[in-house]
Amino acid sequence: MSETSAEDRIWTVPNLLSFLRLLGVPVFLWLVLGPKADGWAVAVLAVAGFTDWLDGKIARAFDQTSKLGRIIDPAADKLYVFATILALLIRDVIPWWLVAVILGRELFVACFIPVLRRHGYRALQVHFLGKAAMFNLMYAFPLLFLASHTGWYADLARITGWAFALWGTGLYWWAGALYVVQVRRLVTATTKE
Structure with missing residues (x-):
């Protein structure tokens, strides 16, 4: 497989983990602002943090870095930060x-x-x-x-x-x-x- 095609890959384990993290953002917001299920919301944040670490480890260890991964990984991080500070602000925590x-x-x-x-x-x-x-x-x-x-x-x-x-x-x-x-x-x- 050429270097160019490896960079263009979409279907990699790290990209899947980043995509799942993106899907977790609305779930997190719903848990915090809807039923106020803070325990579950903290669990979603913990899983997001773990998968953020894990996708980077897998990408480097198994040479699964990609252009898409360099976009969606930091995007997922930023969305979690924004969603969390918004939720914490609305709930008067910060x-x-x-x-x-x-x-x-x-x-x-x-x-x-x-x-x-x-x-x-x-x-x-x-x-x-x-x-x-x-x-x-x-x-x-x-x-x-x-x-x-x-x-x-x-x-x-x-x-x-x-x-x-x-x-x-x-x-x-x-x-x-x-x-x-x-x-x-x-x-x-x-x-x-």
């Missing part, structure tokens, strides 16, 4: 300023997409720092959900959840700054040619 900071980073980075496209680039590879930020945020949100309850675990979940949320948000912005540096280098290299 303050509006945290939502504004996370969404502000997305808007900041989105401003550079037209610059990339104008110079012939589609998107940049996901940076390790961005993955670390997503890891922190995916742990923070279920913990903050648990912190909104009154069980024995609530205080520990609150402290740990906010630690992950603040670290994740900081790393998210740092990864955004590195993204801008990458865009600048690409644009500079393109204009010198």
Whole structure:
């Protein structure tokens, strides 16, 4: 199989896992905002986090990386983050300023997409720092959900959840700054040619 056709594959295990994660987003929102089945919602987030880790491992271990995978994997991550912060905000679990900071980073980075496209680039590879930020945020949100309850675990979940949320948000912005540096280098290299 040629390298080009391998990159164009659609039916791979990692892509299937990413697609299943995408399907989990509306299920998660329904659980949180409909019946308020927080236990099941946390389980959906946990499965999403695990499959996010697993699809990357499988893609690298079995050479199943693809163009589609590089699109739907980060898309699923972002949809989970947006769905979760929306649900947490509606349920008064997190303050509006945290939502504004996370969404502000997305808007900041989105401003550079037209610059990339104008110079012939589609998107940049996901940076390790961005993955670390997503890891922190995916742990923070279920913990903050648990912190909104009154069980024995609530205080520990609150402290740990906010630690992950603040670290994740900081790393998210740092990864955004590195993204801008990458865009600048690409644009500079393109204009010198």
